[in-house]
Structures are given as structure tokens and as C-alpha cells.
Amino acid sequence: MQFTKTFGKNSLYAGSKGDFLVYEGDPLKYHALFIIVCLTYEQRFQGYDLVVYGRLGHQVKKTVALASWDADGGVDYISLSWENEMT
Secondary structure: OOOOOOEEEEOOOHHHOOOEEEEOOOOOOOOEEEEEEEOOOOOOOOHHHHHHHHHHHHHHOOEEEEEEEOOOOOEEEEEEOOOOOOO
16 A cells, blocks of 8 residues: 555544554645544454444545555455445
8 A cells, every 4th residue: 555645644543443644745734634444464353343433434535545565565455335325
């Protein structure tokens, strides 16, 4: 994952469900766009966890990204978006 002109900082936000917050610019001037949740590549979780992360992002109006290191040293991630309506 590579961010251009972004800032990241440790998250003590939203009940400490996220590990990092990502800002488009200076955190004093911008709101965070993403909550990053770091997981190990082999880590398993339940569907309930996806619901928790989805609701978290929706409540604080941010995109939640689940991220982990891949075997080649890069980062794999998936973002979660919670919609009000099903289409």
C-alpha cells in the first residue's frame, strides 16, 4: 500500500478497533479517510468481525481497510464499505 501526500498515525480512535488512521494531508487540517486494521496473513476471523468493522467505518464515516503483509513483503488489503440500502 502506498500513499502519496498522506499521513498515517497510530489509532486510539473508535474504541481502538483500528491500528492506524490515514489522512490525505496534515492531520491538523484534514479528517482521516481510512481506518487501517492490521492482520496477520494467516489470521482467521468470523463474519461477525466483518460486521463490526463495517459498522465502525459507517458510524465514523471512514473506509475501513483490512491489511496484511503478503509472502513477497508487499501489503495486501481490502476495504469495507457499509451501505444503507441493498440494491
